[in-house]
């Protein structure tokens with residue numbers, strides 16, 4: 001049976017009409033689905049039992065459940081979610097004193113094959129439906145309230161998968177999360193992170209995408225980047241820069257550049273100079289990320305290299321943040337936990 005969350009409002013209205021029910025019930029049902037995150041018809045207590053019965057005879061819930069939760073000594077909590085077909089994805093909650101950021105997945109596995117990423121080694125399995133993206137938010141929001149006494153304040157589409165290759169589901173999930181009628185999160189508190197699919201970045205601009213966009217650049221030397229992010233072979237720097245300029249022109253928003261510092265690969269001052277050059281045509285904010293080792297050959301950049309890298313960028317008046325790795329004791333980097341569960 002079809003998941004009730006996979007039908008449109010029009011289809012729901014038609015179902016109600018065919019079953020002799022009033023139109024306003026559609027609003028009640030959708031409120032249960034998208035505002036309260038109901039996972040069964042029994043929870044919809046303001047609907048007559050007869051209507052709940054009809055709904056359950058015609059529709060299902062392909063629910064996502066938490067398969068496992070591990071919590072780091074620094075408060076970061078990581079989840080393995082089990083999908084209705086038994087597949088697994090990951091999500092992470094990263095708390096501070098006043099905020100909780102949720103990192104969510106958009107695909108099972110990933111086709112991009114980035115060599116420093118545990119998910120990249122799994123290959124692409126399937127796209128997540130927008131209801132499965134939403135499920136991660138609802139489940140982690142309940143956990144955030146229980147663990148930290150706070151609701152999720154920020155969302156990053158930075159878990160497993162390349163969001164721009166699951167465009168329609170990602171867009172619909174953003175719509176649900178930001179709609180004032182349902183979750184009402186501010187678009188400025190949502191960040192979509194991409195390895196950079198130039199054509200789709202332009203589409204974001206044309207579709208008036210309101211959340212923040214982050215480019216996982218990691219290396220501003222085109223050939224070197226290609227070695228460890230093979231997909232970028234078809235996305236040249238020229239295409240990428242043109243698309244980012246276009247996005248900036250259309251939205252007026254500064255682009256975030258994510259840059260994972262790896263020892264002796266992309267952490268020299270010469271690399272910082274290339275990064276500065278890459279960003280010359282659009283305003284950016286640089287997030288330097290400390291590497292969270294996954295048992296690969298890569299190592300985190302030494303403190304002295306990080307300092308020199310930052311000093312150069314700041315001397316060029318660039319805005320730089322350093323994101324220290326959180327949850328190291330629980331394998332909180334993307335794909336690590338599912339990979340580990342597969343191996344044990």
Ligand code: SF4
Nearest residue numbers: 110112114117120161
């Ligand atoms: S870093 Fe992101 S895009 Fe690259 S393989 Fe991992 S999940 Fe995919």
